[in-house]
Amino acid sequence: MFEEGQLYSPVTQHDDGSVEVHLSDNHPGRNDAHYLARRGEIAGAALAWTRGEPIPVIDYTDAEHEIWRTVSHELAPKHEKYAHSEYVVAKHALGLPTEHVPQLHEVTERLEPITGWTYIAAPGLVPLRDFYGDLGAKTFNSTQYLRHGSEPLYTPEPDIIHEVIGHGNQLASPRFARITEAAGKASLRVETDEAMKFIADVFWFSMEFGVMREHGEVKAYGAGILSSTGEMDEFGHMEHRALDLADMGTLNYDITHYQPILFCAESVDELEDVVGTFFDEVDDDLAAKLRAEAVExxxxxxPTA
Structure with missing residues (x-):
C-alpha cells in the first residue's frame, strides 16, 4: 500500500532555527556534509515560506545546474521514444529550460496559461490529505532540491527533477491535468484513511506509474517513469495488466525497486473513463466496495480483526 512518508527524507527544524534533513543510510549523499547542509538550507527556505508570499527563490549552484542539464539531456531522447504522445505534446507546449534549474515561479508562469496549475514550495513530505487537497485546487507541492551529484541519473526520493520534469510536463496536458485535479477533489470527499489510501494507490498506478497503448506499442505517461531513465528502460519488460480499480487500489508494491506490475490503458479515453470517472465519483462507500471486491x-x- 501507498506510504507517502517512505518517499521523502524527514525534515527537522531545531530550536536554534537550523534545519536538518535525515537521509536514509543508502542515500548517495548520506555522508556528504556539504550536501546535507545544502539540503537543510533549501528545506529551510520552504519551511520559512508563507502562502501568499512569493515562492522562495533558490540560488542554484553551477553543480546543481549541471545535474539538471545532464538529466534533461538524458531524458529527452527517451521521452521521444518511450513517452505517450499526450505527454510529448504537453512537454513541448510547456517548454521547460534544459540548461538550468527553473525556479518554481518560472514553472507556474509557463504552466498556468496552459492548464491553470501553479507550483508551490515544499520542504519534503507534505501530509497526504494536504497534498491531495492542493491538487484539487490545481496546486502542486514541489520540492526544490536536486539529487546527489555522484549519481545524477538516480534518486531514492522525489526531487525537483521528478516534480517538474515528471509532473510539470504531465500537467501541461489538459486531459492529464483534469484527472489529477479530480484525484485531489476526491480526497476532499472521503473521510476514512482506507479510502484516502485507495485513492492514492490508484493515483500511483496511473499518474505516477501509468502506461498506455499507442499504435500497438506500450508507452509511458506516468511521472514516476518519465522522470527516470532506469524506469523508462525497464517498464516495457514488466507485467502489464488492464485497468482494474480493485487491483490498482490494493496491490502491494515496493517503491525502492522498479515496478514489476503496471496497469495499461488502451487510450487516453479509457484512462478518463475508468480512472477519471473513479476520481470523480469515489466516496468512502465506493472505496470500501472496491476493496471488498479485491478481497473476494x-x-x-x-483485514484481520
Missing part, C-alpha cells in the same frame, strides 16, 4: 477475488487478504 483473492487480490488481497481480508
Amino acid at each position: 477475488r483473492g487480490l488481497v487478504e481480508a
Whole structure:
C-alpha cells in the first residue's frame, strides 16, 4: 500500500532555527556534509515560506545546474521514444529550460496559461490529505532540491527533477491535468484513511506509474517513469495488466525497486473513463466496495480483526 512518508527524507527544524534533513543510510549523499547542509538550507527556505508570499527563490549552484542539464539531456531522447504522445505534446507546449534549474515561479508562469496549475514550495513530505487537497485546487507541492551529484541519473526520493520534469510536463496536458485535479477533489470527499489510501494507490498506478497503448506499442505517461531513465528502460519488460480499480487500489508494491506490475490503458479515453470517472465519483462507500471486491477475488487478504 501507498506510504507517502517512505518517499521523502524527514525534515527537522531545531530550536536554534537550523534545519536538518535525515537521509536514509543508502542515500548517495548520506555522508556528504556539504550536501546535507545544502539540503537543510533549501528545506529551510520552504519551511520559512508563507502562502501568499512569493515562492522562495533558490540560488542554484553551477553543480546543481549541471545535474539538471545532464538529466534533461538524458531524458529527452527517451521521452521521444518511450513517452505517450499526450505527454510529448504537453512537454513541448510547456517548454521547460534544459540548461538550468527553473525556479518554481518560472514553472507556474509557463504552466498556468496552459492548464491553470501553479507550483508551490515544499520542504519534503507534505501530509497526504494536504497534498491531495492542493491538487484539487490545481496546486502542486514541489520540492526544490536536486539529487546527489555522484549519481545524477538516480534518486531514492522525489526531487525537483521528478516534480517538474515528471509532473510539470504531465500537467501541461489538459486531459492529464483534469484527472489529477479530480484525484485531489476526491480526497476532499472521503473521510476514512482506507479510502484516502485507495485513492492514492490508484493515483500511483496511473499518474505516477501509468502506461498506455499507442499504435500497438506500450508507452509511458506516468511521472514516476518519465522522470527516470532506469524506469523508462525497464517498464516495457514488466507485467502489464488492464485497468482494474480493485487491483490498482490494493496491490502491494515496493517503491525502492522498479515496478514489476503496471496497469495499461488502451487510450487516453479509457484512462478518463475508468480512472477519471473513479476520481470523480469515489466516496468512502465506493472505496470500501472496491476493496471488498479485491478481497473476494483473492487480490488481497481480508483485514484481520
